[in-house]
Amino acid sequence: xxxxxxxxxxxxxxxxxxxxxxxxxxxxxxxxxxxxxxxxxxxxxxxxxxxxxxxxxxxxxxxxxxxxxxxxxxxxxxxxxxxxxxxxxxxxxxxxxxxxxxxxxxxxxxxxxxxxxxxxxxxxxxxxxxxxxxxxxxxxxxxxxxxxxxxxxxxxxxxxxxxxxxxxxxxxxxxxxxxxxxxxxxxxxxxxxxxxxxxxxxxxxxxxxxxxxxxxxxxxxxxxxxxxxxxxxxxxxxxxxxxxxxxxxxxxxxxxxxxxxxxxxxxxxxxxxxxxxxxxxxxxxxxxxxxxxxxxxxxxxxxxxxxxxxxxxxxxxxxxxxxxx
Amino acid sequence: xxxxxxxxxxxxxxxxxxxxxxxxxxxxxxxxxxxxxxxxxxxxxxxxxxxxxxxxxxxxxxxxxxxxxxxxxxxxxxxxxxxxxxxxxxxxxxxxxxxxxxxxxxxxxxxxxxxxxxxxxxxxxxxxxxxxxxxxxxxxxxxxxxxxxxxxxxxxxxxxxxxxxxxxxxxxxxxxxxxxxxxxxxxxxxxxxxxxxxxxxxxxxxxxxxxxxxxxxxxxxxxxxxxxxxxxxxxxxxxxxxxxxxxxxxxxxxxxxxxxxxxxxxxxxxxxxxxxxxxxxxxxxxxxxxxxxxxxxxxxxxxxxxxxxxxxxxxxxxxxxxxxxxxxxxxxxxxxxxxxxxxxxxxxxxxxxxxxxxxxxxxxxxxxxxxxxxxxxxxxxxxxxxxxxxxxxxxxxxxxxxxxxxxxxxxxxxxxxxxxxxxxxxxxxxxxxxxxxxxxxxxxxxxxxxxxxxxxxxxxxxxxxxxxxxxxxxxxxxxxxxxxxxxxxxxx
Numbered sequence: 001x002x003x004x005x006x007x008x009x010x011x012x013x014x015x016x017x018x019x020x021x022x023x024x025x026x027x028x029x030x031x032x033x034x035x036x037x038x039x040x041x042x043x044x045x046x047x048x049x050x051x052x053x054x055x056x057x058x059x060x061x062x063x064x065x066x067x068x069x070x071x072x073x074x075x076x077x078x079x080x081x082x083x084x085x086x087x088x089x090x091x092x093x094x095x096x097x098x099x100x101x102x103x104x105x106x107x108x109x110x111x112x113x114x115x116x117x118x119x120x121x122x123x124x125x126x127x128x129x130x131x132x133x134x135x136x137x138x139x140x141x142x143x144x145x146x147x148x149x150x151x152x153x154x155x156x157x158x159x160x161x162x163x164x165x166x167x168x169x170x171x172x173x174x175x176x177x178x179x180x181x182x183x184x185x186x187x188x189x190x191x192x193x194x195x196x197x198x199x200x201x202x203x204x205x206x207x208x209x210x211x212x213x214x215x216x217x218x219x220x221x222x223x224x225x226x227x228x229x230x231x232x233x234x235x236x237x238x239x240x241x242x243x244x245x246x247x248x249x250x251x252x253x254x255x256x257x258x259x260x261x262x263x264x265x266x267x268x269x270x271x272x273x274x275x276x277x278x279x280x281x282x283x284x285x286x287x288x289x290x291x292x293x294x295x296x297x298x299x300x301x302x303x304x305x306x307x308x309x310x311x312x313x314x315x316x317x318x319x320x321x322x323x324x325x
Numbered sequence: 326x327x328x329x330x331x332x333x334x335x336x337x338x339x340x341x342x343x344x345x346x347x348x349x350x351x352x353x354x355x356x357x358x359x360x361x362x363x364x365x366x367x368x369x370x371x372x373x374x375x376x377x378x379x380x381x382x383x384x385x386x387x388x389x390x391x392x393x394x395x396x397x398x399x400x401x402x403x404x405x406x407x408x409x410x411x412x413x414x415x416x417x418x419x420x421x422x423x424x425x426x427x428x429x430x431x432x433x434x435x436x437x438x439x440x441x442x443x444x445x446x447x448x449x450x451x452x453x454x455x456x457x458x459x460x461x462x463x464x465x466x467x468x469x470x471x472x473x474x475x476x477x478x479x480x481x482x483x484x485x486x487x488x489x490x491x492x493x494x495x496x497x498x499x500x501x502x503x504x505x506x507x508x509x510x511x512x513x514x515x516x517x518x519x520x521x522x523x524x525x526x527x528x529x530x531x532x533x534x535x536x537x538x539x540x541x542x543x544x545x546x547x548x549x550x551x552x553x554x555x556x557x558x559x560x561x562x563x564x565x566x567x568x569x570x571x572x573x574x575x576x577x578x579x580x581x582x583x584x585x586x587x588x589x590x591x592x593x594x595x596x597x598x599x600x601x602x603x604x605x606x607x608x609x610x611x612x613x614x615x616x617x618x619x620x621x622x623x624x625x626x627x628x629x630x631x632x633x634x635x636x637x638x639x640x641x642x643x644x645x646x647x648x649x650x651x652x653x654x655x656x657x658x659x660x661x662x663x664x665x666x667x668x669x670x671x672x673x674x675x676x677x678x679x680x681x682x683x684x685x686x687x688x689x690x691x692x693x694x695x696x697x698x699x700x701x702x703x704x705x706x707x708x709x710x711x712x713x714x715x716x717x718x719x720x721x722x723x724x725x726x727x728x729x730x731x732x733x734x735x736x737x738x739x740x741x742x743x744x745x746x747x748x749x750x751x752x753x754x755x756x757x758x759x760x761x762x763x764x765x766x767x768x769x770x771x772x773x774x775x776x777x778x779x780x781x782x783x784x785x786x787x788x789x790x791x792x793x794x795x796x797x798x799x800x801x802x803x804x805x806x807x808x809x810x811x812x813x814x815x816x817x
């Protein structure tokens with residue numbers, strides 16, 4: 001397929017993943033801060049902003065939880081807001097409309113129009129925004145449902161999968177990094193930026209759709225080590241970084257096979273490295289060493305995989321490696 | 326008081342929905358004779374439409390509109406504040422052409438396209454027609470679309486125009502005449518195809534009982550014509566459709582045709598030229614391209630050869646083309662033959678190259694470089710249509726009868742400053758066709774654009790696009806200026 005098309009499919013998928021994950025995260029935090037006031041609530045929202053690596057509020061904006069939630073959810077000036085992500089996903093889909101199925105296009109187009117209708121969020125919604133977040137999450141699931149069933153599982157589909165899992169891996173890793181940093185804050189510091197408490201763990205788990213599965217696998221007790229094991233190293237849970245890494249590796253292996261060129265590609269090597277790093281890690285060692293080290297390596301590898309992928313399939317120079325057919 | 330029935334401006338005594346259908350003796354109506362009798366080939370639809378209530382007709386119109394909306398059959402209007410996508414307005418009453426009428430049109434178009442291709446080959450090579458004084462040398466060589474870079478080159482098979490869209494109108498006598506040829510990037514065929522699908526849904530029984538010549542194979546035939554351009558080099562040429570991108574007004578058509586032909590749709594940035602060979606950038610590495618159906622104007626095709634500020638083109642593609650390593654349809658420089666001043670010589674081209682009399686006449690056209698013709702035109706501007714020779718889409722035009730004296734003064738100045746840049750034609754009373762509008766069937770002016778393919782031989786899909794000026798009394802059919810389309814049925 002055309003490199004430009006692969007590029008569009010990949011980013012369409014990344015933006016959709018970003019939108020739905022952000023929607024869930026914001027929805028969860030909105031819920032848990034409902035009964036919190038002032039500084040503590042604001043601290044949590046700042047946390048969310050950091051987890052999402054979002055640009056700061058524009059100058060002059062009032063930094064309060066409602067405004068932050070609005071900024072993250074609706075504002076198009078925020079390049080990474082839910083609304084912006086949906087807009088960009090749809091733009092990418094529009095460019096490759098003839099390649100995706102009608103069902104896929106209609107579902108993403110519908111989501112886009114609904115998000116547009118929701119406006120800039122300045123008028124508070126009656127339900128606090130719950131229906132907005134739901135429509136985004138549902139819209140993205142619907143899209144992927146169609147993609148799974150109506151897009152031939154060839155190159156295009158692999159790029160969609162790659163976009164989804166690279167974005168997811170990075171988002172989970174970032175969330176873990178922020179939450180575990182809180183952990184390391186000394187317990188005596190009980191102020192607003194205090195250590196992660198029970199509620200923060202619940203928020204983290206819910207935002208990764210992990211709460212129920214975690215409780216089944218372990219217990220309702222939140223031990224940092226067990227959380228790390230589940231969200232970072234679990235082989236079977238879709239929102240674990242390791243699970244994403246396995247899928248990334250599979251997709252890159254498949255793309256390499258289809259490219260009909262001998263030898264391993266750098267993107268495959270890096271993906272293999274990430275997957276095995278996570279499959280062979282043991283949580284006790286990880287915690288002893290300091291989880292932020294592993295998370296740092298995960299983040300760097302994800303970036304490197306993205307770069308390699310682009311260099312091999314999308315932005316390669318025509319003069320170099322390839323022999324023209 | 327109502328004027329007597331049968332007089333030029335009176336409504337007829339026809340039943341609903343034709344009860345306010347004015348018959349105008351000064352123009353030809355597709356459906357009705359001057360006395361209000363439906364023409365034989367319209368009889369069935371005349372009867373059928375009477376069996377519907379207004380609500381039923383409106384529902385069918387809405388269903389048709391919804392189909393277009395869902396499929397996204399759109400176009401973009403430049404100059405519109407938002408530059409938004411609009412659904413192409415479609416009128417549900419089909420326009421019907423008899424077998425005999427069409428056969429004549431088909432022969433006339435084939436003749437015309439052959440002559441135009443021979444002309445192009447000649448002016449870019451031996452220039453015999455210029456040496457023989459049939460067409461003024463300066464007219465051709467001074468034409469802005471004449472590309473000196475194409476001198477001395479013959480595209481595969483001598484085919485310069487793989488796709489031609491020729492605009493025909495019917496004059497008062499009912500005869501089809503040629504209004505203009507479009508040899509560069511003619512568009513609209515996707516609407517023709519879409520209309521056919523919709524009309525079959527709106528009037529399925531009628532369609533079947535009439536026996537209408539099929540148009541479904543346009544994409545397959547276009548593909549065959551494109552393949553033909555590379556047939557001497559490879560049995561399985563790789564064809565692409567080159568589009569300026571999603572913001573182009575005809576993007577829907579580019580995407581549609583690519584899909585229907587089963588070929589890639591590419592933008593300039595997807596192509597790269599290496600060693601005078603064109604490749605497209607794929608995830609499996611560069612893949613050689615053999616034929617490009619380009620929907621980008623000559624000027625923007627290659628920043629190294631033409632406009633250097635073009636972001637749409639492919640650097641080096643012209644060299645690859647001249648080296649014979651890639652075929653491009655339509656050929657560069659074809660615009661010299663659809664220049665409106667050169668148009669006036671097409672009958673002579675047919676005689677010169679084919680030794681035949683033209684089957685389809687031109688519209689009477691004044692060449693404004695000639696002082697006598699120019700004076701006549703300037704003295705009668707309010708009865709003329711003045712067109713800039715290099716423009717299309719209905720832009721840069723003066724419609725005499727509906728113009729203001731300020732507009733006429735503006736055009737007079739333009740003509741005097743650049744007589745070679747304009748032609749004038751007397752305003753034609755082009756034919757009207759029945760359209761369902763405001764709850765009734767009303768006459769609106771129409772034209773016809775058949776699409777002529779030229780591969781190994783001339784190949785014309787029956788019918789084409791009927792464009793209709795939706796505004797009452799308007800003679801401008803272009804979509805960019807308030808026009809719509811109708812389905813066209815050529816009978817078996």
